[in-house]
Amino acid sequence: MGGKDRAALTEPMYYVLMSFLHQEMCGIEITEFVERKTDGRVRLGPGTLYTLLGKFQEEKLIEETQTEGRKRTYRLTEKGREAFLEELERLRACLLDGEEEL
Amino acid sequence: MGGKDRAALTEPMYYVLMSFLHQEMCGIEITEFVERKTDGRVRLGPGTLYTLLGKFQEEKLIEETQTEGRKRTYRLTEKGREAFLEELERLRACLLDGEEEL
DNA sequence: CGATACGATATCATCTACCGATATTATAAT
DNA sequence: ATTATAATATCGGTAGATGATATCGTATCG
Numbered sequence: 001m002g003g004k005d006r007a008a009l010t011e012p013m014y015y016v017l018m019s020f021l022h023q024e025m026c027g028i029e030i031t032e033f034v035e036r037k038t039d040g041r042v043r044l045g046p047g048t049l050y051t052l053l054g055k056f057q058e059e060k061l062i063e064e065t066q067t068e069g070r071k072r073t074y075r076l077t078e079k080g081r082e083a084f085l086e087e088l089e090r091l092r093a094c095l096l097d098g099e100e101e102l
Numbered sequence: 103m104g105g106k107d108r109a110a111l112t113e114p115m116y117y118v119l120m121s122f123l124h125q126e127m128c129g130i131e132i133t134e135f136v137e138r139k140t141d142g143r144v145r146l147g148p149g150t151l152y153t154l155l156g157k158f159q160e161e162k163l164i165e166e167t168q169t170e171g172r173k174r175t176y177r178l179t180e181k182g183r184e185a186f187l188e189e190l191e192r193l194r195a196c197l198l199d200g201e202e203e204l
Numbered sequence: 205c206g207a208t209a210c211g212a213t214a215t216c217a218t219c220t221a222c223c224g225a226t227a228t229t230a231t232a233a234t
Numbered sequence: 235a236t237t238a239t240a241a242t243a244t245c246g247g248t249a250g251a252t253g254a255t256a257t258c259g260t261a262t263c264g
Contacts, residue, residue, distance in 0.1 A: 008113060010221065014196065021203045028241060037199055045223045050243060052221095069230050070241050088200045094116065095193045097139055098186070101123045112250065130212060147252045152214060154250090171259050172212050 009087045012048050017061065017084040020076035024065050027053060027072070056080065111189045114150050119163065119186040122178035126167050129155060129174070158182065 009017070012034075019025050019033040030053075031044050053074065056062045061080035066073045076084075111119070114136075121127050121135040132155075133146050155176065158164045163182035168175045178186075 011110060011196065012222075014200070018200055018203050026241075037203075038195070041195070043223095045225095046242075047223050047225090047244080048221080050241095051223095054243090069232095070228095071230090072242075084200070088197065088204075091193060091197045091200065093140070093143070094113065095190065095197060098116070098120055098190050098193070101120050102190075114251070128212080147254095148213075149215080149252050149254090150250080152212095156214090172214095172257095173259095174213075 006083055006086055008090055009083070011042060012044055013052060013056075014084070014087050014091075015042055016044070016049070016052050016056070017076065017080055017087070020062060020074070020080065021084070024073050024075045026074070108185055108188055110192055111185070113144060114146055115154060115158075116186070116189050116193075117144055118146070118151070118154050118158070119178065119182055119189070122164060122176070122182065123186070126175050126177045128176070 015034040015037065016030055018037070019030045025033065027046075027049055031046075031049060034042050034044055053062070053072075057064065057074070059079075060077055061083055062074040063077055064072055065075050117136040117139065118132055120139070121132045127135065129148075129151055133148075133151060136144050136146055155164070155174075159166065159176070161181075162179055163185055164176040165179055166174055167177050
């Protein structure tokens, strides 16, 4: 019924999208958000992060809002928000599958 | 406090370990279990599956119980059960992080 | 017995993602 | 002008996913 299925997101992808839910963000801010949000459990190296930002922009999950010197700021698109919500559903399904087997 | 953190499991790894919670399993049975359990959402190719079984055995998350012709059957070790439970916790944490941001 | 079909597992090449180390770039401070 | 700083970009190495194909062991058929 809904939109066609997207491929599952990896954990870094998931947290990067999550970081945009309430504010525009630049790369460094995302790194800090993710580390804080997960109590240090998830840490994004710059390789992972900037590669992802480039890919997300290509796929139109995020879009650039301003450039200030070298600093680039992005916000989530509607498509990006949907991708995040789909991933939440996927996580719920995975968790439920596991709990059922206990 | 608890054991040291293991690296996060991928979705295929998670479902393969899950398949062993109640019965010993051989490769083909695992493929079928995972596909059925997830209503077709997750599908393991033979490459993924047998590579994982080999790795899990090396890491002593599973152990072989019998061989019948070419068919090899495995069961979960205690270490394997712990790895699965840890992954459940990780999923819970991810999901909670996401829901908090909504 | 040999050939063949079948069930199950193993291997391979290719692709995608992660990641840290290092380089680059733009601005600000001295 | 040089240096420092903040932020982003690139690169190489490694791990995992995957389907196509190959292999192996057994049973069945002639």
